[in-house]
Amino acid sequence: xxxxxxxxxxxxxxxxxxxxxxxxxxxxxxxxxxxxxxxxxxxxxxxxxxxxxxxxxxxxxxxxxxxxxxxxxxxxxxxxxxxxxxxxxxxxxxxxxxxxxxxxxxxxxxxxxxxxxxxxxxxxxxxxxxxxxxxxxxxxxxxxxxxxxxxxxxxxxxxxxxxxxxxxxxxx
Numbered sequence: 817x818x819x820x821x822x823x824x825x826x827x828x829x830x831x832x833x834x835x836x837x838x839x840x841x842x843x844x845x846x847x848x849x850x851x852x853x854x855x856x857x858x859x860x861x862x863x864x865x866x867x868x869x870x871x872x873x874x875x876x877x878x879x880x881x882x883x884x885x886x887x888x889x890x891x892x893x894x895x896x897x898x899x900x901x902x903x904x905x906x907x908x909x910x911x912x913x914x915x916x917x918x919x920x921x922x923x924x925x926x927x928x929x930x931x932x933x934x935x936x937x938x939x940x941x942x943x944x945x946x947x948x949x950x951x952x953x954x955x956x957x958x959x960x961x962x963x964x965x966x967x968x969x970x971x972x973x974x975x976x977x978x979x980x981x982x983x984x985x986x987x988x
Contacts, residue, residue, distance in 0.1 A: 901970035908982020911975055915966050920983070926960035932987045943980070950976045 875881075902911055912920070919927035928934030938946060951973060953964035965971040966979070 900972060901968050901975060904972070904975075906974055906978040908979040908985075911966075911971070911979040912982055915968055915971075916979060916983070925962075926956065926958055927962070928960075930983065930987055935984070935987055939984070943984070946980050946984075947973075947977055950980050 902914060905911070919925055920929060923929050928938065949962055951965060954960070954962040956962075965976060971979075
């Protein structure tokens with residue numbers, strides 16, 4: 817072989833060796849990065865994400881849509897009926913002790929306490945007005961605030977009526 821052929825072969829071998837070292841280095845770097853990546857997303861996280869981005873409502877069209885809408889409303893009413901507050905009790909004292917006592921014992925938000933002086937003007941309006949204010953909520957001219965259903969939307973109308981009746985029967 818001639819001298820310049822040996823020189824070419826020597827340099828070509830060095831380039832091939834350098835490329836092999838770079839390739840092995842890149843493979844090692846890729847393996848390291850692969851191990852450092854976080855694990856797959858757990859299914860529970862994926863499910864929570866789907867629930868969070870789910871549409872808030874649906875569009876129903878035509879007779880099929882009307883039937884689907886009626887079924888959805890019936891299911892919502894069934895769920896709401898199952899979520900009755902305090903086991904469905906109509907014992908006004910139980911509901912008052914668990915829900916109403918926080919405001920009506922201390923007068924929070926200008927709520928009338930259980931003494932007759934606070935209730936005389938309200939009693940003059942009649943029980944039906946008191947029931948309506950307890951169910952629908954009320955904001956008085958004196959700054960008094962009564963949230964709808966005492967702040968517990970699971971209360972039924974009968975439970976609200978029983979609680980108002982208990983309050984009125986136990987005024988001092």
